[in-house]
Amino acid sequence: MPETGHNTQNARQLLVMMERIRAFEEHAILAAERDKLVLGAIHPSIGQEACAAGVMTHLKRADILLSTHRGHGHTLAKGADPLAMMRELLGRTGGCCGGKGGSMHIADFGVGMLGANGVVGANITIAAGAAHGIKILGQDHIVVDIFGDGAANRGPFLEGINWASVFDLPILFICEDNQYSATTRTSSVTGGPGVAARAEALGLRATVVDGNDAEAVAQVSGEIVARLRGGGGPEFLHAVTYRHTGHTSFDPGAYRPEGEADKEIAANDPIARQRAVLLAMGLGQDVLDAIHSEAQAEMEQVLADAAATPFPPDEAAFADVQDIGSPMQEAY
Amino acid sequence: MVKMTYVEASRLAVQEAMTADETVWCVGEDLGRGSVFGQYLGLQAEFGKDRVVDTPISEAAIMGAAFGAAMVGTRPIVEMRFSDFALCATDELVNQIAKARFMFGGQSRAPMVIRKPIGLWRSSAAQHSQSLESWYVHIPGLVVLCPSTPQDNYSMMKAAIACDDPVVYLEHKNIWGLEGEVDTSLEVEIGAASRRREGDDVTIVSWSNTANLSVEAAETLAGQGISAEVIDLRALWPWDKQMVLDSVRKTGRLVVAHEAVAVGGFGAEVVATVAEHGEALKGPVRRLGAPRSLVAYAPNLEDKMRVTVDMIVTAAKETLGK
Numbered sequence: 001m002p003e004t005g006h007n008t009q010n011a012r013q014l015l016v017m018m019e020r021i022r023a024f025e026e027h028a029i030l031a032a033e034r035d036k037l038v039l040g041a042i043h044p045s046i047g048q049e050a051c052a053a054g055v056m057t058h059l060k061r062a063d064i065l066l067s068t069h070r071g072h073g074h075t076l077a078k079g080a081d082p083l084a085m086m087r088e089l090l091g092r093t094g095g096c097c098g099g100k101g102g103s104m105h106i107a108d109f110g111v112g113m114l115g116a117n118g119v120v121g122a123n124i125t126i127a128a129g130a131a132h133g134i135k136i137l138g139q140d141h142i143v144v145d146i147f148g149d150g151a152a153n154r155g156p157f158l159e160g161i162n163w164a165s166v167f168d169l170p171i172l173f174i175c176e177d178n179q180y181s182a183t184t185r186t187s188s189v190t191g192g193p194g195v196a197a198r199a200e201a202l203g204l205r206a207t208v209v210d211g212n213d214a215e216a217v218a219q220v221s222g223e224i225v226a227r228l229r230g231g232g233g234p235e236f237l238h239a240v241t242y243r244h245t246g247h248t249s250f251d252p253g254a255y256r257p258e259g260e261a262d263k264e265i266a267a268n269d270p271i272a273r274q275r276a277v278l279l280a281m282g283l284g285q286d287v288l289d290a291i292h293s294e295a296q297a298e299m300e301q302v303l304a305d306a307a308a309t310p311f312p313p314d315e316a317a318f319a320d321v322q323d324i325g326s327p328m329q330e331a332y
Numbered sequence: 333m334v335k336m337t338y339v340e341a342s343r344l345a346v347q348e349a350m351t352a353d354e355t356v357w358c359v360g361e362d363l364g365r366g367s368v369f370g371q372y373l374g375l376q377a378e379f380g381k382d383r384v385v386d387t388p389i390s391e392a393a394i395m396g397a398a399f400g401a402a403m404v405g406t407r408p409i410v411e412m413r414f415s416d417f418a419l420c421a422t423d424e425l426v427n428q429i430a431k432a433r434f435m436f437g438g439q440s441r442a443p444m445v446i447r448k449p450i451g452l453w454r455s456s457a458a459q460h461s462q463s464l465e466s467w468y469v470h471i472p473g474l475v476v477l478c479p480s481t482p483q484d485n486y487s488m489m490k491a492a493i494a495c496d497d498p499v500v501y502l503e504h505k506n507i508w509g510l511e512g513e514v515d516t517s518l519e520v521e522i523g524a525a526s527r528r529r530e531g532d533d534v535t536i537v538s539w540s541n542t543a544n545l546s547v548e549a550a551e552t553l554a555g556q557g558i559s560a561e562v563i564d565l566r567a568l569w570p571w572d573k574q575m576v577l578d579s580v581r582k583t584g585r586l587v588v589a590h591e592a593v594a595v596g597g598f599g600a601e602v603v604a605t606v607a608e609h610g611e612a613l614k615g616p617v618r619r620l621g622a623p624r625s626l627v628a629y630a631p632n633l634e635d636k637m638r639v640t641v642d643m644i645v646t647a648a649k650e651t652l653g654k
């Protein structure tokens with residue numbers, strides 16, 4: 001993997017991925033609100049794309065990723081096919097989970113993405129276990145688990161991170177801190193000096209990064225990934241960012257102090273910041289505009305193609321529950 | 333045929349499976365010491381600490397981590413120590429393990445054996461005595477097994493480890509020392525019940541340790557001229573409806589007996605299934621289970637929760653109008 005940070009090619013890649021994630025989610029929101037094609041809840045990561053783009057540039061296909069209910073960006077950046085993802089959001093055949101999981105269970109095992117999760121914090125122990133399994137099998141890939149700031153107040157945070165620590169597992173835990181747990185400001189329900197300190201108390205090396213700065217995220221996560229590949233123990237990254245939308249696409253986010261979101265969006269949008277980096281590197285505005293419109297065009301087509309795909313066959317309701325005692329043989 | 337105890341039987345099955353397949357490993361608290369009941373004695377010495385893993389007291393992490401390791405290609409045997417503590421890992425089992433394959437559209441498997449010792453065991457009181465098998469039967473995605481003999485604890489453990497589905501494996505704490513002949517070449521198909529005793533007058537359906545009590549009850553009944561058939565379900569999901577229906581068709585009488593609380597217990601499922609199939613019964617059904625109260629420490633109070641041999645005998649006679 002090439003060095004990141006001061007190289008136009010890499011800086012541009014980061015922008016391309018963030019633009020694609022945003023375009024994907026903007027179209028997912030259109031599909032939900034305008035088209036009424038997304039029926040369940042979706043949790044956009046608009047404003048948080050730097051973490052997905054920055055970290056995933058360092059992961060290989062065989063490396064393992066686990067994510068959260070707000071996981072579209074991570075999944076796309078890990079290499080999943082956006083059409084399979086959009087079909088999943090629309091509950092269609094050819095969705096990455098065959099239309100049976102939807103947004104909150106998006107997963108693509110083919111690219112090492114072992115699932116978003118509808119239960120806050122649940123993936124922390126599961127990810128530690130994936131790293132444990134890798135160790136038992138003598139394989140050399142690594143695991144990245146991304147969760148929100150709210151998850152740090154659930155039990156699996158303690159149990160899973162302690163587990164990774166005592167078994168010295170090849171895993172990077174990332175707290176993608178958008179400062180909100182649904183509609184509650186996370187700081188108002190969180191004791192102590194913060195998540196990084198909690199991870200350090202469990203024996204992990206912890207790093208804090210500006211999670212709206214894709215260059216910085218790529219830089220520090222590259223260093224961490226290199227340490228993990230070199231046999232270093234588990235690490236923790238606290239990436240501080242901001243959620244531009246409400247908690248779900250249906251939530252206007254009206255509980256936030258007046259002006260807070262506008263101010264954050266104006267000052268700290270990771271895409272705007274990355275555009276500025278590229279302009280400073282000498283790229284023309286026309287190039288940036290082209291990156292934007294290509295991403296938009298790609299996802300417009302993705303949505304159109306997904307909407308044209310049929311729903312799964314009724315038999316799928318009973319498939320893939322279990323081999324022995326399957327509902328396909330006996331459901332009562 | 334080798335004579336061994338119930339605990340030795342499942343230990344042997346685990347030992348043989350670990351020898352045959354390097355991806356099989358055990359994970360839980362105090363396994364290096366054999367765990368609470370000696371289920372793992374000697375295994376860490378034989379297979380090392382990386383395959384017989386001593387963990388922190390973190391039931392959610394034991395269950396969750398084992399699941400993560402299963403998804404990347406290992407076959408964990410998960411020890412929950414007492415089934416009661418498995419409740420600390422309910423999300424991991426019910427929301428994650430049982431559902432992942434389905435939610436992810438068939439992309440994942442969770443080949444795991446989740447061992448949860450159940451049941452009444454000498455003044456262990458309310459938090460160390462429960463039999464919650466019916467909870468797990470209620471969760472699509474899980475296989476639920478309740479072996480009652482050394483032979484079954486050997487053969488069913490082998491089958492559970494070989495199974496690609498998550499198996500909730502409920503051993504009964506009060507029969508670790510139960511001895512019996514074990515034929516290590518005998519394979520048990522998951523979901524096939526065992527006819528522990530043949531009879532014509534009344535069918536007694538049971539599982540786990542209560543199946544052993546039911547066999548004793550059948551012996552007592554035989555002394556009184558009543559021929560009872562005892563069916564040990566062994567597996568609660570999937571379960572052997574056919575053997576039960578065939579037997580009830582023959583006897584026309586049904587007793588269901590289990591240690592778990594009767595209300596909402598799996599016995600109700602058995603009785604309902606027989607009723608739905610329209611089997612003509614010659615007498616009232618009897619359903620035995622614990623009263624809907626809690627297990628106490630004091631022995632006389634603990635006894636109030638037991639289904640006994642005498643109760644099974646009485647219930648069988650009642651179905652015969654005696």
Ligand SMILES: Cc1ncc(C[n+]2csc(CCOP(=O)(O)OP(=O)(O)O)c2C)c(N)n1
Nearest residue numbers: 070118119120148149150151178180181182
């Ligand atoms: C165990 C659990 N409790 C509550 C919820 C409902 N819920 C869904 S997302 C969410 C907020 C999570 O906050 P955070 O972890 O910071 O992630 P974010 O939504 O900010 O990405 C809540 C409370 C849940 N899904 N799981």
Ligand SMILES: [Mg+2]
Nearest residue numbers: 148149178180
């Ligand atoms: Mg949050």
